[in-house]
Amino acid sequence: MSDFEFDLFVIGAGSGGVRAARVSAGYGARVAVAEEYRVGGTCVIRGCVPKKMLVYGSHFAEDLEDAARFGWTVENAKFDWKTLRDNVLADVDRLNGLYQNTLDNNKVTTFHERATITGANEVTLASGRAVSAKYILVATGGWPVVPNIPGAEHGITSNEAFHLEDLPRRVVIAGGGYIANEFAGIFHALGSQVTIVNRSDQILRGYDEQIRDRLLQISLTKGIDFRFNAPFDRIEKRDDGCLVAHFKDGKPPIECDAVMFATGRTPNTDGLGLESAGVAINDKGAIVVDAHSRTNVKSIYAVGDVTDRVQLTPVAIREGHAFADTVFGGNPRTVDYACIPSAVFSNPPLAGVGLTESQARQQLGQIKVYTSDFRPMKNVLAGRQERSLYKMICDAATDRVVGLHMISPDAPEILQAAAIAVKAGLTKQAFDDTVALHPSMAEELVLLK
CATH class of the missing domain: 3.50.50.60 (FAD/NAD(P)-binding domain)
Structure with missing residues (x-):
């Protein structure tokens, strides 16, 4: 039997922490998680998920305005903020429950209170209870920066x-x-x-x-x-x-x-007690880790935004999974940070993967850039002048696609599939050889000149 109460103690029940806890428990580890607010973390509780719901709600403004051009009469349309807000928060409650169920179903012990590190193998809960663990994983995410100004x-x-x-x-x-x-x-x-x-x-x-x-x-x-x-x-x-x-x-x-x-957001490390165990942090307040998410203290690891590597939810999830595979699954893995797609859910949204034109010129020298600047069919009929822009960047020496960037309705949905091609190292010719799916905005990717 282990000399510790738990094999793994996770501080923070966000996307990375929950994935690490679930997978580690699946390997037979005795796992505990401490979360001082709500299970689900920034993305689910106060970040990308509720924000995307607000984005959906906001899109109706232009859709209702455009409806007349498509033959619809929408009378007395009005917006109520409280209805949208409350429905979004209700769905956050639902997701919070699902994340908690995931932990419970995998027999992970959840402490709904703050935990601080008080030793290389010890955390202390807000209630005063000290808990020992063979490994500690910090997954406390980030926190919004507020400028130091009067008012x-x-x-x-x-x-x-x-x-x-x-x-x-x-x-x-x-x-x-x-x-x-x-x-x-x-x-x-x-x-x-x-x-x-x-x-x-x-x-x-x-x-x-x-x-x-x-x-x-x-x-x-x-x-x-x-x-x-x-x-x-x-x-x-x-x-x-x-x-x-x-x-x-x-x-x-x-x-x-x-x-x-x-x-911006800053790593959420204040008051965690990292100094008590001698865990190194950098000048941004982020926990310093190696490729396996291990700190300079061999029993303490960290994943997600608290490490300030790539602040994206899917990256935190992969880091948490790789940690569990490495420490408890007998399958040492690292995360590949190359060609990570990202999106901005602005109006209209934009998305990109790989090198920008400027980065490609600096790294590769000779490149080829293909663009499509067009007005989506829906905008044409709606009478909107708003135009989309797709951009493909290729290595001139190999014809390999090294970057794809776009701003257009549904750009993030389109780019997710296209990012696979960039990650796989496909060439412009591979796109050219693919028959267009017509009529669609996505077909512009295989028609670029």
Whole structure:
């Protein structure tokens, strides 16, 4: 018998932690999980899942507007924020229950309280109970960054956005990343006046420049305002509840009803007691791990956003699964971080995989770029001028497709399948040899010239 109460103790019941716990238990390990909030983690409880539901809800604004061109008469259509909010939160409750059932069905012990590390093989629960484990896995995810400015307490983050009592009439969103652009699309479509404020001069750093420029152009056309090179100075709250965002360098202030900070996420390591076991963290506060997710302390591992490798839910899941296979399954595995597809559920959404044009030129030198700039059939009949853009980047020496990037309705759905081709190292000729599926937006991928 082991000298420890558990073979594995997981801190954090998000996507990575739950997968690691479930698979490890399947290998016969005695597993416990501690979660101080709700089982499911950022993605399920306060991230990509409820956000995508809000995206779906916001799409009806344009669909109802376009309906007349397709012969539909929709009278007295109106939107109620509380109905959407409450239905989304109800589904979050359902998913929370499913995740808990997964742990229970795999005989994983769940402690619904905070746990901190108090030794290389020990955690202490908020109730005061000390628990020993042969291995400890930290999977506590990330947390929204709130700028250190006067009045920051008057703002919200994406965490609180799902619980707003009322839809703000005017909202200022700080940041230029995917969270900022996604919520800008949601709030604007639902009727809010939206201003994105960014301290730099560009949005969606890291995405293909031509694609992100197209999103900026479309967003401006829709009526979303942007203010660049505008670092915040302070947030003022007036007696009537109105907020005023003040900026440095003499830029004019903006009056609004809500300020949302979407300025990135930081690894959630504060107060975990990592120093008590001597676990190394980097200058970003992330836990330092090797290719097998092991820290410098041989009994302690970490997966997901808390390690600041790739902050995506499917990556955390793969890391958690690889950990279980390696430590308890006798099958040492690492995660391949090359060619990970990603998407921004903006309006319209964009998606990409592989190298951007700029990255390809830097790494490969000679490349070939193929594009398709077109108006989707639905937009044509609806009378919308909004255009889609698909972009394929190839290594000129081998014809291998090294990057695919697109902005278009359903771009994430299309790219998931296309990403397989990029990951497999297929050539442009392989796309050309594939017969088009007509009429579809996806067919543009095999018709690129």
